[in-house]
Amino acid sequence: MPPSSANDEIKLIARAKCGDLEAFETLYGIYKGPIYRTGLAVTGDHLAAEEILQETFLRAFKHMQNVREGVSLSPWLQRIAVNLAYDCWAARRRHWHVDLDVYIEQLIAPAVASPEQTVEDRELYGLVYEAIDKLGFKQRVALVLFYLHDFSLAEVAEIMDCPVGTVKSRLHHARENLRRELLADQRLPQGLAYEFT
């Protein structure tokens, strides 16, 4: 259950600092979803996302004393989760494999997709997500924090420990890479591809 106000969260943090496990559980209930989704969006793996969530809150409880008075817990937790997610993401990239069926399907696909072969709108998100999946770690994290969690540029900068200008640059390059990737994807409807140019 989310706290009714920022004051409620501050009180919960103060209680958790004193070792109140009930207050900590309430904080977990508030933030478990966003943290889990960050781990899932970055790693693409449910088990890895669970481990990231678990480790994030274990570390948070251990270092609860470091939380400043009167600030939201969200950016701090997200920062821990992003740092943890990097290891999983890097390990996943080391063992990167291509789905053979998808690869063969791409090879034998005709040069220009016919209207019958165009994807439905709901499948379009799948193609975009595939393109997001090919982004580098920092661009991917910036996209997830900005578009999924709706953090401001300043908050993304705080979480990623970089200047706001760097966040803008990462978002810009992420969009450019996605645009290029989607334009090259022949499964995309021609009309929609035109919108990207």
Next chain:
Amino acid sequence: MSSRNPHPDDELDGLIRGALQARIGKQEPPDRVWTQIQLGLETDKAPPRRLSIPWSPLVAQAALTLLLVMLGGLGLQRLSNPGGGGPLPGDALPLAPTLDVNQLIMPVEIIGISDESDIRLLRTLSKPNAIPRVETGANDHPPLIIPQDVPPHPWSPEGRLLAAEHSAAPYAVMPSELDSGGPTEK
């Protein structure tokens, strides 16, 4: 256009937002994660373990020690029963493989030592109050010959007195050197 978005809110923005929401937006973690966190918190509260050695080497070490003890016990049993290695004849039953404490005290047989330096060495290594004893040993070996003037143990009172006499010589020059005209300069 969003006031928080540095880019114009075009079709791509909507696709990115929609793709992330469709794939990730409704995902929730399973309840077991909180259970695991609780277990982790309880572990953190527990007093630190004194052993920093990982369990696997410890178990391996214990297994190796047990194996060595078992092999040692078998070896001792074989020594105490030299002819018992093969199958037992007739209806004889094998002895239970128990380890007798007396088997650990192995008899040491010293054969054929007659040199005085060896006797001195053995005397030094033995206890100060040990009494020299002549044993004949096995039948196929000649009896030990121990000289009558066995030197006292260096830690015994007699031995210490003898050592003091030798170390604190009252002479700057040995009498034999006086006889031969004194020490020669090198």
